[in-house]
Amino acid sequence: MDDSDWPHGAPAHPELLRLRDSIDNIDAALIHLLAERFKCTQAVGELKAREKLPPAxxxxxxxxxxxxxxxxxxxxxxxxxxxxxxxxxxxxxxxxHNRIAKSDGQSPR
Ligand SMILES: C=C(O[C@@H]1C=C(C(=O)O)C=C[C@H]1O)C(=O)O
Structure with a gap:
């Protein structure tokens, strides 16, 4: 059996659907957590650029x-x-951080 057996995806098994609901929620949480982390590291990058600290x-x-x-x-x-x-x-x-250091030390947005 390979992907061509189910061109429209595997049939909807209730347990599979339930597990995928949780996977989708977890993936959404990961995206939000990563976005918050990158907000912090953006601020760190700006601080390092201002203070002439190395990026890494x-x-x-x-x-x-x-x-x-x-x-x-x-x-x-x-x-x-x-x-x-x-x-x-x-x-x-x-x-x-390297990109921020090459700019004026502010957010590119
Ligand atoms: C965010 C920083 O800059 C870099 C990125 C880090 C990170 O993403 O956790 C950790 C260390 C540094 O190489 C930092 O110095 O804290």
């Missing part, structure tokens, strides 16, 4: 990785995944 802080990141790996273990989440997820987000944040 590897020492801070090391502490965050150690903390999140421990939290992931407690939550029964793969710590390697938690670390990769954090690295993915921080990479984007540093990209933003």
């Amino acid at each position: 802080d590897p020492a801070r990141e090391k502490i965050q990785v150690e903390r999140l790996r421990k939290l992931a273990l407690t939550a029964k989440l793969d710590p390697a995944f938690a670390e990769k997820f954090l690295a993915f987000i921080i990479e984007e944040v540093i990209h933003h």
Whole structure:
């Protein structure tokens, strides 16, 4: 069986629909949480640009990785995944910080 067996999606199983409702709510929460995090990091980027501080802080990141790996273990989440997820987000944040530093240190909007 492959995707071509269900060109319009798999039939609606009530349990599948219930689980997908929760997945959709969780995805929405993740988007809102990420948006709030990026609001904070935007302000950090502006502060760093004003104060001529470097965009990245590897020492801070090391502490965050150690903390999140421990939290992931407690939550029964793969710590390697938690670390990769954090690295993915921080990479984007540093990209933003570099862009802010090259501008006048204010939000591009
Ligand atoms: C947000 C900061 O800037 C960078 C981004 C970080 C993050 O997204 O958590 C952490 C450290 C820095 O490399 C910071 O220094 O706190």
